[in-house]
Amino acid sequence: MWERIPIGRPERHSIGVVPSYEEEAVGTVGWLWNNSETMHGNPGRRYVDYSNALDCLSAAHVEWQPYNREEVQNMELSPQCTMDTQYWRSVCPLICYYIVEFHLPNRVMRQFGILQTCPPEHLSTSQELHAIDRRKQRGMKNWEEKHVAHVNAWNLRANNIVFGGPVHRDSQFKTYLEWLKQQTRLKLKVAMDATNIEDFPSDPEDVFDEYDARTRMA
Template sequence: MASINVSCVPRNPELLWLQAADEHRSYIISHDRALTKEPRCRRGDGGLNRLMQDAWRPETNTFHFPIGEATVTLQDVQVIWGLPIQGPPVCGKWVTKTRNVEYWKNLCQEYLGIYPEDDDLRKGRMKFNRLAGTITFEHWDPNDDERCQQMARRVILALIGSQLFPDSNSYDVSLNYLPFLGDLSIAGRRSWGSATLCCLYRNLSKGTWPTRQGIDGPLLLLQYWAWERFPRIAPRVTPFKPDDGEEEEVYEYGSCLANKWCGDHSNRDTPGHCKISFRSFFNALTPDQFEWTPYNNFINILPASCKTGRSIWRYMGPLICWEEVEFHLADRVARQFGLIQAIPDNDALVAPAQHKTLIKMRKARVDYCEVHADYIDQWNNRAQRIHQGDRGATCAPGYMQWYLERTVLTVGKPGQQQPPSQYPQWGVTQQFYVCVNNYLYIL
């Protein structure tokens, strides 16, 4: 009797062309081959973020789960963090070695009100600890407008360096963002949200490389997204307690949804924060364990900053952040917008040659507004690039059959003995059925 191996290669390779040998870390894991090194995760829940990375598919910029595709969207980045998504992209001329250290010192003096030492600067970057140490409100004069604006720029730059666009190689922050913060009255009109999402997509894609030794980017955004979408793995949160003598206050979201997770966390009834537990959960994921539209119940009570860009939440096109260009494909995750998920149009995907060109692009002494002029034109016409669909967060007939033939449902090594788990290996079972059908088709 012939044996059937559960493979991590899709039956139809037209979609996941990077799932070839040595192109995706999940292929290496499933073939029981050693990775160069287990990637480090500098922020958030390392076990959760690494398993999300294993399910990430750079070809589609989506996670592939047994229930279908899902991803972090423009809606998520605006609702969770309240970042603006309308406006021009975060793009321009990247300046590094073309300026001497005095240029950067004078820039810091003008915009931040500090004059750093030579040891605090390197190639247009400032040590994060040096910047953070200047954020203090002692002897604060709220009537000093110039001082207030300089302090605001320090806080914004610190957030940029620590949360939105953290550097993957060092713990410092680029000063190239300072010119964008010159006039704070218009700085918020730039699309910081789309740039943050582009940065997340790019770092997740790089994290799938077998030789990659670090995972970075806005991983706290990814963690909050996972907690909202997968309630069974989210910790219980106790809101901040009121001061003694005061009545208990009703919790409010405040400036953005992320405030929901600012209380004390309890993981008593959630999986252990390790790879084995999360791997079992994702392999066993069923439709009732994923929240397709988690914001519907409270979207109306969130502040306007979390909703002003809802007209482009279903945008189909490029996201830009300096040299990085990644594509936001709302048609692949229509259920996240309350629409019926039909078979997506693969013509919207980036061609392999174009993908390799974009992923290899590095920061250089060029004006990226000129380099990415075609992509910027597409972004500027975003109002005409909105995915349309019928209401109903379900699948169209034939979608799951189409999807199962073109994806990989297992995260890990198929057939490998796993520790006892409360989650059945439903994803492995689905993958087995696909492989059986493939075997019968060949016969």
């Protein structure tokens, strides 16, 4: 999250020596945050502050391709980080025993620097799949048989890869965001507290990062 959005992003300190095992670098991008500042302050105030900041978040605040920056490119990453790159844009089911979730890179083309199609190609993620759990399917022993259609789709993942398209353009992306607002739920739950953040008791340990400060001044 800290790589992509600035809300709650702490200050980073020196990362030190990247760990290695048998002369192979095993560092990941997450290692960059291994030595970061701990955020302090009144929990209630921080919760409301983060909620307000999330409400103010726009596409312009998001770092859509954080791994392309020079700092990451110069890291000696673990080979695990770049394994199977040919499948990163494959539209396919991801299977773990009884759980099946769909990988849908066609819905997040902005993250690849490619123009997001609007509306994106529809693919049902199946309410039937979401109803499967261990309690309701205790008698099931052979999940490969149960999910044979999805196993077959996984085996053919190389045939369903989203390739390049037009380069991302902000003007066209705004059209997609307007469409998305009409198609999705924008509020997940009611506010935890209706108290104005300024009415919370002050706390000398409150630390607000740069983004929080800019948001509060807006």
